[in-house]
Amino acid sequence: MVFNGPIELKPKAGINLIAAANASGKSSIVCALVFVLGYNANILSRNKELINYIKEGETESYIKIEIFLNGHKKKDRVKIKRDMLIVNNKVETIWKLDNKKVNYNDILDIRKKLNVHLDNLITFMPQENVSKFSKLLPEELFDCTLMAIDHTLIDDYNFIKECINEIKNNTKKVSLFDNELVQLEKVINNLNEKKMKYENLKNLLEQVKLYRLKKYMLSLEKKKKELLEVKKEMKLVGQEKENHFNKIAIYLKEIEKGHTVIEKLTYKIEGKKQIMNKVINELILFDMELEKEEKKIVDILKKEKDSAKNMLEQCLYITEVNKKKKKKKKELNEKEKYVTDKENSLQNLEEEAKKLEKEINELSDKHKQLRMKNYITEQDLKKINEKIKTKQNYEKAQKEKMLSNIEYTIRERICNYERNIKEIIETYHLLSHEYITKLDIMYEQSVILSKKEYNNCLIDELSKANIIYGPLCKYIKCIKPQYDYIVEFFFKKYFTTFLLVNTKATSFLEALYKKYKLSVITISTDDRKFCHVTNEMKKQGVEYFLHEIFDSPDIIKKGLSKFLPLNVTFIVNEKALQNKNTKEINMFNNFMLKELSKQLKEDVNNLFYFSNNGVHQYKISNFDKHIYTDNLSYIKKKKCNVLYHITEDIQKNLNSLYDEKTEKEKKYKELKEELKQVEQMRNEKNNENNKIILQTNEIPIKKHKIELMKEELNELEKSWTDFLDKSKNLKNKKKEI
Structure with a gap:
């Protein structure tokens, strides 16, 4: 009710006319009479429920009436009160007669005694309809009176009218029914065909969904295979690294061998030079012997001079050989000492190498575990970020809610537009070709995972380019x-x-209207x-x-x-x-x-x-x-x-996600630092191990060098003895000369 009570009325005998301003409580009095005498709200031709007559926000209301049964004697006076309480959106009534609780039947008995009938032809007319009522035609007035008496009467009256019209029209329609039946059969056949097409379309859509799932599963399997291949490659790289170290050791050995060969060749060349000198000396001596007889005196003098010169050369050669011998002996002693020391320390090196191998294996296992943990935490962080995005993305949430709450036909139109968005853009040249090719590359490289995501990117770009926005629920x-x-x-x-x-x-606008x-x-x-x-x-x-x-x-x-x-x-x-x-x-x-x-x-x-x-x-x-x-x-x-907004529950969930995110980020940083430390430790241990390997491989090389040096010393001693022999021979020849 519009009126805010309370209202009090003291009527007099006879007809009482109530006239007042709008919202002053005229209709409230009549409603109160109806409800206090136990009538239903149906007879008021307003609202059918009693709760709607009590002002919104109020929890209780009451109606009180005083009636004189016979004349104006106080003995025949009756007080009726109806208390109405709203409990769980329902009205509970307490009836009172002279301040005593009674049943509804007692109220009906008093109503019979009074002979009051409020469910007659009188109805309420809204004030704004008075001008309309005055303008009604006689036929319309008749219809309105029938409606006021009973709704069924107007229906019967209209039914009679319709029957008369139908009798007239049926004679004309009989001839048309045959044609209509034929047309209906055609329509039914068309509908059956459409039904078959629709079922085929449904099956196709299901197949498309299955293919998308298969595609996603295949991409996952491909990634798993790639992971396995990467692991294999890592193992192969480790093995190749070890092989390279072994090859380096072999190359070092070969280089040392080359040095020794070069040294040998140099000594051989020096030996050949000495032989050449010997041959030249013999030739000179032979010439001298030939000219003995001819020029004895000159030869003797010349031989003396030559012998002096030879003696000087021989002295120089002897000094050089002595120096070389001393150097070689020193080098031999040093190398022998070095080799003996290394051989003594070999056992310790082998033990250290075993320990290092164990430590390296442990560190590599730890490295693998940390990498796995790092990968798991990275994936968890991605999932948490996706959850936060979905909960904060009101556009997506509002669009999904809107699609679930609208009619099937409208939903299919919007979905059809989104499915064919690429074709629309290409036909009407809405976006640049470069942007579409870039998106295609991203889709091929599986940066964009699904076709739906691809279409959403195009729709977002259209709104960013200020071309078309829609549906509008996304942007409110x-x-x-x-x-x-x-x-x-x-x-x-x-x-x-x-x-x-x-x-x-205009062509794009026409397509949106007509086609989509x-x-x-x-x-x-x-x-x-x-x-x-x-x-x-x-x-x-x-x-x-x-x-x-x-x-x-x-x-x-x-x-x-x-x-x-x-x-x-x-x-x-x-x-x-x-x-x-x-x-x-x-x-x-x-x-x-x-x-x-x-x-x-x-x-x-x-x-x-x-x-x-x-x-x-x-x-x-x-x-x-x-x-x-x-x-x-x-x-x-x-x-x-x-419409979607972040409620308290969603905010709590978001806060928990943020806390989880911070914890995961801390863990991720700690794991990265740990990984760095483990990698450093492993590299250090590998370097130490490589040094030990080089030291162990160095000993046989040094031994080989010692043997070569001994051979060189022997050759020097031989050359020394040869020189001494030749010098004796020269002295003897001198004596002879």
Whole structure:
């Protein structure tokens, strides 16, 4: 009821006429009479439930009446009281007669005694329908009277009319039925064909889903195989490394052999030179012997001179040989000492090598374990980040909710548009060819995993390029969660629509309408001003204008303001309009009209605002400013089916995810540091092991060098003995000469 009670009426004998202003309680009196005498709400031709007659927000109400049965004697006076309590959205009634609790049957007995019948032809007429009633034709009045008596009578009357018309028309229709039957059979056949096609399409879609799953599974298997191959390659690399070290050791041996061969060859060349010198000396001696007889004196002198020279050369050669012998002996002694020391330390080196091998194996095992842990933590971090993204991504959540709450046909149209988005872009040249090729490469390289993700990237790029936005539910984010139901109620019809910014692309617009059958709106050229809450408005109870409680791109607000009063719609505090009569409400409405016309700098005749779950529509007539209409409707549920915001539970879940993320990141850093340390340790141990291997391989090389040096010493001693022999021979020859 509009009226705020209580109301008291003291009627007199005879007919009582009640006349008063709007919302003063006229209908409340009649309703009270109906309910206090035990009638149902059906006879009032208003609302059928009793709970809707009790003012919203109240939990209890009562009706009290005093009736004189016979005359005005106090003995025959009866007081009836009906207490109504709201418990669990149901009305519980307590009946009282003269302040004593009674049953409903007692009330019916009193009603029979009074001979009161309220379920007669009298009905309530809404005040706004009085002018309409005066303009009714006789036939319409007859229909209305039948409706007032009983709804079934008007149905019977209409049925009789229809029967008469049907009798006239049936004669004409009989001849047409045969043709219609044939056409219907054709339609049925077409429908059967379509049904078969639809079933085939369903099967194809299921097959596509299966193929996508198989593709994903194959990619996983491929990655597993790649992992195994990488592990094998790692093992092979380790083996190759060891082989390379062994090869290096062999190469070192070969180099040392080469050095020894070079030294041998140098000594051989020196030996050959000595032989050449010997031959030359013998030739000279032979010449000298030939010329003995001819020039004895000259030869003797010459031989003496030559012998002196030879003696000098021989002395020099002897000194050089002695020096070389001493050097070789020193080198031999040093190398023998070095080899003996190394052979003594070989046992310790072998033990160290075994220990190092064990440590290296342990470190490599630890390295593998740490790498596995590192990989697992990395995957966990990726999963946590994906969860956080999905919970924070209101666009995706709102779109999924919208698709689940709309009709099948509209959902299929939107899905069909998204499936064919690449074809649309290519036919109407909406995006550059370079961007599409880049996306194709990413899809081939499995950076983009699915076709759905590929299409979503194209749709996002279209909105970024300011070409088309849609569906619009993706781009409307409610900032004030307490008013999300108002935002959803206001934009509900436009959640599935698309906003086309580029109005010059007429062929693209026609395709969206005709081929894909989408609801599309275009952007307006007019710049609409958006109103804001002033201090005076706040005093009157205005909290926000509707465009202030949701976030979206400015172009979407501009496009929607062409079709909706977005710039003018506002929200009023519930307490501001509570317990106010019609005059006060009209005062508030007129104040808001003046304020809005000031801000917009134009006359405003309409108001559209929300108060709690109430929707107010106030309109002043264009012909007479004293005439107005004030309609009030209610939002049934304060729940949202589409809009998404982070609730307390989601926030708790997000906080737990953030905590888990920080823990995983710490663990990941610790594992990385540990991995670095293990790698350093392993490299150090490998270097030590390589040094030991080189030392063990060095001993046989040194031994071989010692043997070569001994051979060289022997050769030097031989050459020394040869020299001594030859010097003796020379002395003997000198003596002979």
